[in-house]
Amino acid sequence: MAPNNKSHRRHNSGKKLVDRITPVGESKPERPLPKEGFKTVNGRLVSANDVGVLLREASSKLEAKKKRKSPKGKPHKTGPAPSRPKGKPSKGNPLVIHTNSDASDKLLVFYNLALGVNQDSLKTVLQKLSHTRIGKVRVRDLPSGSATANVWLVKRTTEELERVRKLFDGALVDGRTIRVTTVSDTQTMSY
Structure with a gap:
């Protein structure tokens, strides 16, 4: 036997016809985003x-879109040229000169972790890869979606700091290209 047509429609829609009508010019209320969930x-x-x-x-979607639009796969340059971080040589000149030989107050800062x-x-990973002893590591998560790490070496010489900085600067860590700089201990952020 066929179900009552009127009750079948009301059951399927969940609302009466009058409740589903919205006045002209008004939009339907937006549904709230799900509170829990996962994404790949x-x-x-x-x-x-x-x-x-x-x-x-x-x-990453925006960068991929820019690469597709640019001729011959070269990314677009927008805005002024980015300034180089202190202590980082230009790509054409690998020469690094330090006039201050005292490195007792220096440390390494790892960006974009x-x-x-x-x-x-x-x-542990830094010690194994750099073959040097590390005194202390402080990691700070940033609201921008990345983390920075302050790394103090046990043997703080200018040569050792520069060797470790060169080893890790531009490395790919967890799918992210990191940047490493040498800074004075007084320039670090407080934790």
């Missing part, structure tokens, strides 16, 4: 609420 970004399962991941995904980097595991 670059083959990794992450929380849908992770702002850093969403920013990186949007940035992934969020949630463990200080102890970072210290």
Whole structure:
């Protein structure tokens, strides 16, 4: 036996016809975003609420779009040329000169690390790869979706700091190209 047509329609729509009509010029109320959920970004399962991941995904999509539009795959240059960080030589000249031989107050700062980097595991990896002893590592997650790490070497000589900086500057860590600079201990951020 066929169900009552009127009750079948009301059951399927959930609202009466009068409730579904919106006046002209008004838009339907937007649905709230889901509170919980997961999303895949670059083959990794992450929380849908992770702002850093969403920013990186949007940035990578924008970069891919720029590369497609630019002639011969060269990315567009927008705005003024970025300034070079202190202590980083230009790509054409690998010469590095230090006039201050005292490096007792110097440390290395690693920029653009992934969020949630463990200080102890970072210290272990850096020691193994650089073949030098590291005294202390401090990691700070930033609201921009990346993290920075301050690294103090046990043997703080200008040559050793520069060797370790060159080793890791421009390295690919967790899918991100990091930047490493040498700074004075007084220039670091407080934690």
